[in-house]
Amino acid sequence: MLFPTMTFAIFFLFVFVTAWSLDRENGRRKAFLVLASWVFYGWWDWRFIGLLIASATLNFLVAELIDRSETRRRRLWLVGLGVAINLTILGFFKYYGFFVEQLGDVLKIFGWQRDLPLLQVVLPVGISFFTFQGISYVVDVHRGHCEKARSLLDVMLLMSFFPHLVAGPIVRASDLLPQFAQTPRLTRAMVSHAMILIVWGLFKKTVIASELSVGLVDPVFFDPTAHSALDLLAATYGYAAQIYCDFSAYSDIAIGVAGLLGYRFPRNFDQPYRAASLQDFWRRWHISLSSWLRDYLYIPLGGGRGSEWKICRNLMITMLLGGLWHGAAWTFVAWGALHGGVLVFERLWKKFKPAAWPRLPTILGILITFHIVCLSWILFRAESFSLALDYLAGFGRWGPASVATPFLVSLTVIGLGIHFLPSRAGEAVAGMAKYLPSPALGAAAALTMLVIEAVRPEGIAPFIYFQF
Amino acid sequence: MSEESHLESPLGEEFEPDSFARMVAWLRRVSGYDPGAEDEEEDELAAARTQRWAGRSILFAAVILALLNAPSIRSWASTLDPSQPSEIIRKLADVWTDSMDQAGLEEPRRAIRRAYDNWKAWGGVEPAQTPPAAP
Known part of the structure; x- marks a missing residue:
C-alpha cells in the first residue's frame, strides 16, 4: 500500500x-x-x-x-x-x-x-x-x-x-x-503542519520525482552508452533531485500521517544539498540513519577518540557498513567507501591544513560537496559496476541531448531549488494555517491535491527506499 | 514528546516570523481562534476542540476530493480485482465522472493539464514517450 x-x-x-x-x-x-x-x-x-x-x-x-x-x-x-x-x-x-x-x-x-x-x-x-x-x-x-x-x-x-x-x-x-x-493530544499547529507536509510530500513524489524518474533518469541509467554527455549530466543532476524528492517526500508524508494520529517523529531531512561539507551533508540527509550509525556503530567503535588513524578507520567502517545497509551489492559498498574516503579527507584536511591557507568560501564548499554527492549517486543508482563505469566514461562523449528536455531540466532545477527556500517555510505556513476555520483548511489542502492530481503522471512507482 | 528526545521533530515547532504577524492577526479575527499564552494542550476542552477541528478539516478535504476528483476514483476503481463491489464502484465512478464532465466541472482540471503539457513541450521539444511508472 x-x-x-x-x-x-x-x-x-x-x-x-x-x-x-x-x-x-x-x-x-x-x-x-x-x-x-x-x-x-x-x-x-x-x-x-x-x-x-x-x-x-x-x-x-x-x-x-x-x-x-x-x-x-x-x-x-x-x-x-x-x-x-x-x-x-x-x-x-x-x-x-x-x-x-x-x-x-x-x-x-x-x-x-x-x-x-x-x-x-x-x-x-x-x-x-x-x-x-x-x-x-x-x-x-x-x-x-x-x-x-x-x-x-x-x-x-x-x-x-x-x-x-x-x-x-x-x-x-x-x-x-x-x-x-x-x-496523544493534537494541537492546531501540529495538524496544520502535518497536512502541509502530506501535501508537500505528494507534490515532491508524484510530480517531481515521478516525472524525472520516467522521463530522464530511468532511460539514461538503463543504457548510458546510448546517451551523450549532456544527457548523462542532466540525468545525474536529475537523479540527485529525484532521490531527494522521493525519499524526503516519504519522510514528510510519514511525519504528517503520524502527526495526524498525534505522534511526533524526528526530522529526517534538512536541505541536504545546502551542505558545505560531507560531514554537514550527513547531518542533513537521512538524519535518523546517520544519527543511528553515529550512536550505535561509530561511537561504539571508538568514535572520535584515539589516534587519528583509529578515527579514520572508524569513519570508513561506519560508511562502508552504511553503504551495505542500503543494499546487498558492491555498488552500495563503493558508494559508502566514497563517502567514507571524503569524510576522512575532510577530517585530515581540517587537521593538517596550514593555518595560513584561506578557508574555502561556503558557496564553493556547497558546490564541491554537491558534486561529490552527485558522483556518488551514480554508483548508488547504477545496476552494476560496469554500468557505472560506462556512465562515467560517457562524460567524454559529446553530442546533442536526446532525453534532457527543457521541461525535465527545469523540473530538476525546481527539485534542487527547494533547498534554497527558507529553511522553516513549512512551519511558517503552518503557523498561519492553524488559524484557518476547518472548512478553509480542508478546502486548501484538497484544492492543492487536485492541482497535483491534475498534473501528475499516470501510476505511481514505489518509493526508492522501499527496496532497502 | 520526551524532553530528552535526541532529534527535534518538525511537528514540535511553532514558527511565526514577524512578517506574518498581521496576516495571523487577521486570520485570528476571521476564525475566532485565539489561544492564550498558555499551551493549548493543557486544557482538556481545548484538546477536544482541536480534535474536532482536525476531524472536520480532514472530512472537508476528503469530501471535496471525492466530489471533484472523479477521474482518479475511476482510475483507482479500474485497478481493483473484479468483484461485485468493485463493479459497483467502477460504475458509480463512471457515472460521476460523466456528470462532472457535463456540468463543466472537469474544465479547470483540463486547463491545468493543458498548461502543464505546454510546459512539457516547452522549447519545441516533445518529451520522450515513456510508459507510465509501474503502479
Missing part, C-alpha cells in the same frame, strides 16, 4: 476516525494501531507479519531480561544476544544470497568450486528499518537511555507503526515509547 494512492487514503481515513474514537482508551487505541499496521504491511505480503511479530517479541523479551539483570556482564551478554538476533534476521533475508555468491566466487578463485546452497529469499519490505529500530531499543534499554517498554504491545507498535514501517524515519524507542504512555 503506497502512500500516494486512493487505497491508502481510504485506509488512513478509517484509521484516523477509529483511532480518535478510541482516545479515552489508550490500550485499545494502541492495539488498533498495531492491527492497522499489520494490515498495511500485509498488503505487500501477509507472510511477513509473522516476522514482525517475532522480531518485536524477541526484542521485548531481551529488553525485559536486560532490565532484570543485576550484573553488568550478564547485561552485556544479553545486549549482544539482542543485537545478534536482529542482525541474523537482517543478514538472512537481505544478505544471504549476496554472501553465498561472494563465497562461491572466492572458492572459484582458489579452485575449490562447490555447489553452495543458494536460496531464493524474498526480501521483506522495510526489514532494514525495523531491525535497526529493534537494535536501538535493546541497546537504549541497556544504556539506560530509555526505560523498557511497559508492555509487549508498546514494542509491537514501536516496531510496526505503519507510518515509519517500510522506509523510516528510524524512530527510536526513547522518542516514541514515552508518547505511547498516554493518548
Whole structure:
C-alpha cells in the first residue's frame, strides 16, 4: 500500500476516525494501531507479519531480561544476544544470497568450486528499518537511555507503526515509547503542519520525482552508452533531485500521517544539498540513519577518540557498513567507501591544513560537496559496476541531448531549488494555517491535491527506499 | 514528546516570523481562534476542540476530493480485482465522472493539464514517450 494512492487514503481515513474514537482508551487505541499496521504491511505480503511479530517479541523479551539483570556482564551478554538476533534476521533475508555468491566466487578463485546452497529469499519490505529500530531499543534499554517498554504491545507498535514501517524515519524507542504512555493530544499547529507536509510530500513524489524518474533518469541509467554527455549530466543532476524528492517526500508524508494520529517523529531531512561539507551533508540527509550509525556503530567503535588513524578507520567502517545497509551489492559498498574516503579527507584536511591557507568560501564548499554527492549517486543508482563505469566514461562523449528536455531540466532545477527556500517555510505556513476555520483548511489542502492530481503522471512507482 | 528526545521533530515547532504577524492577526479575527499564552494542550476542552477541528478539516478535504476528483476514483476503481463491489464502484465512478464532465466541472482540471503539457513541450521539444511508472 503506497502512500500516494486512493487505497491508502481510504485506509488512513478509517484509521484516523477509529483511532480518535478510541482516545479515552489508550490500550485499545494502541492495539488498533498495531492491527492497522499489520494490515498495511500485509498488503505487500501477509507472510511477513509473522516476522514482525517475532522480531518485536524477541526484542521485548531481551529488553525485559536486560532490565532484570543485576550484573553488568550478564547485561552485556544479553545486549549482544539482542543485537545478534536482529542482525541474523537482517543478514538472512537481505544478505544471504549476496554472501553465498561472494563465497562461491572466492572458492572459484582458489579452485575449490562447490555447489553452495543458494536460496531464493524474498526480501521483506522495510526489514532494514525495523531491525535497526529493534537494535536501538535493546541497546537504549541497556544504556539506560530509555526505560523498557511497559508492555509487549508498546514494542509491537514501536516496531510496526505503519507510518515509519517500510522506509523510516528510524524512530527510536526513547522518542516514541514515552508518547505511547498516554493518548496523544493534537494541537492546531501540529495538524496544520502535518497536512502541509502530506501535501508537500505528494507534490515532491508524484510530480517531481515521478516525472524525472520516467522521463530522464530511468532511460539514461538503463543504457548510458546510448546517451551523450549532456544527457548523462542532466540525468545525474536529475537523479540527485529525484532521490531527494522521493525519499524526503516519504519522510514528510510519514511525519504528517503520524502527526495526524498525534505522534511526533524526528526530522529526517534538512536541505541536504545546502551542505558545505560531507560531514554537514550527513547531518542533513537521512538524519535518523546517520544519527543511528553515529550512536550505535561509530561511537561504539571508538568514535572520535584515539589516534587519528583509529578515527579514520572508524569513519570508513561506519560508511562502508552504511553503504551495505542500503543494499546487498558492491555498488552500495563503493558508494559508502566514497563517502567514507571524503569524510576522512575532510577530517585530515581540517587537521593538517596550514593555518595560513584561506578557508574555502561556503558557496564553493556547497558546490564541491554537491558534486561529490552527485558522483556518488551514480554508483548508488547504477545496476552494476560496469554500468557505472560506462556512465562515467560517457562524460567524454559529446553530442546533442536526446532525453534532457527543457521541461525535465527545469523540473530538476525546481527539485534542487527547494533547498534554497527558507529553511522553516513549512512551519511558517503552518503557523498561519492553524488559524484557518476547518472548512478553509480542508478546502486548501484538497484544492492543492487536485492541482497535483491534475498534473501528475499516470501510476505511481514505489518509493526508492522501499527496496532497502 | 520526551524532553530528552535526541532529534527535534518538525511537528514540535511553532514558527511565526514577524512578517506574518498581521496576516495571523487577521486570520485570528476571521476564525475566532485565539489561544492564550498558555499551551493549548493543557486544557482538556481545548484538546477536544482541536480534535474536532482536525476531524472536520480532514472530512472537508476528503469530501471535496471525492466530489471533484472523479477521474482518479475511476482510475483507482479500474485497478481493483473484479468483484461485485468493485463493479459497483467502477460504475458509480463512471457515472460521476460523466456528470462532472457535463456540468463543466472537469474544465479547470483540463486547463491545468493543458498548461502543464505546454510546459512539457516547452522549447519545441516533445518529451520522450515513456510508459507510465509501474503502479
